[in-house]
Amino acid sequence: SQQGEEDPQALSIQEGENATMNCSYKTSINNLQWYRQNSGRGLVHLILIRSNEREKHSGRLRVTLDTSKKSSSLLITASRAADTASYFCATDAEGNNRLAFGKGNQVVVIP
Amino acid sequence: DGGITQSPKYLFRKEGQNVTLSCEQNLNHDAMYWYRQDPGQGLRLIYYSQIVNDFQKGDIAEGYSVSREKKESFPLTVTSAQKNPTAFYLCASTRGIGNHETQYFGPGTRLLVL
Numbered sequence: 001s002q003q004g005e006e007d008p009q010a011l012s013i014q015e016g017e018n019a020t021m022n023c024s025y026k027t028s029i030n031n032l033q034w035y036r037q038n039s040g041r042g043l044v045h046l047i048l049i050r051s052n053e054r055e056k057h058s059g060r061l062r063v064t065l066d067t068s069k070k071s072s073s074l075l076i077t078a079s080r081a082a083d084t085a086s087y088f089c090a091t092d093a094e095g096n097n098r099l100a101f102g103k104g105n106q107v108v109v110i111p
Numbered sequence: 112d113g114g115i116t117q118s119p120k121y122l123f124r125k126e127g128q129n130v131t132l133s134c135e136q137n138l139n140h141d142a143m144y145w146y147r148q149d150p151g152q153g154l155r156l157i158y159y160s161q162i163v164n165d166f167q168k169g170d171i172a173e174g175y176s177v178s179r180e181k182k183e184s185f186p187l188t189v190t191s192a193q194k195n196p197t198a199f200y201l202c203a204s205t206r207g208i209g210n211h212e213t214q215y216f217g218p219g220t221r222l223l224v225l
Contacts, residue, residue: 033214042203042217042218043154043201043203043216045213045214092210097159097209099210101153
C-alpha cells in the first residue's frame with residue numbers, strides 16, 4: 001500500500017524560484033525520506049528526517065515534518081534547470097524493513 | 112546510480128514467455144528490493160530479500176519470482192502469469208536491514224510486450 005501522497009502532482013516554475021511539494025501519510029512513522037528521480041533513471045536519496053525532528057537542511061533543500069498533521073514538505077530554494085525531476089517521499093510505516101513510496105511530484109524548472 | 116547495475120536497459124517479452132531481469136550490486140549490501148513503476152502510480156514493491164537464500168513477497172508479487180543465491184545478485188523473473196508486465200522495473204539495495212536505511216537504486220529496466 002502507498003503511505004505517502006505528494007501534493008501537488010506537477011509543478012512548473014522559473015529558474016531561481018523556490019519549489020515546494022508536500023507529502024502526507026496515514027499512520028505513525030519513525031522516519032520519512034525524500035528521493036529524486038530524473039526521467040528514465042533510478043531514484044537518488046536526498047534526505048531523511050526522523051519523527052523527533054521538525055526541520056532538516058541539506059544544501060538548497062529544506063525538509064519539514066509535522067507528525068501531528070502526518071505531513072512533510074520539501075522545499076528547493078533557488079531552483080535550477082537541473083532540479084527538473086520527479087520527487088518522491090517514502091515512509092517506514094509499512095514496517096518489516098520496507099518503505100512505502102508515494103506517487104511523486106513532477107517538477108519542471110524553466111531556464 | 113552507485114554500485115548497482117541492472118540489465119538489460121530494455122527488454123521485450125513475447126506472450127507466454129518468461130523473462131529474467133538482472134540486478135547486481137558491488138556495495139556489499141545485505142538487503143535488495145525489486146519495484147515496479149507505472150506512470151502516475153509511483154513505486155510498488157514486488158519482492159525483497161534481507162539475506163542470502165531468503166526473500167519475502169511485497170505488495171504485487173503475483174506473476175513474479177526471485178532468487179537470492181548470492182549476496183550481490185537478485186534476479187527477477189517475470190513469468191507468463193503476469194498479464195500486464197509492461198512497466199519500468201527498479202532494483203534497489205540497502206547496506207543493512209531496517210527501514211531507516213537509504214535505498215540505492217539501479218538505472219532500471221524497461222519491459223515491453225510484443
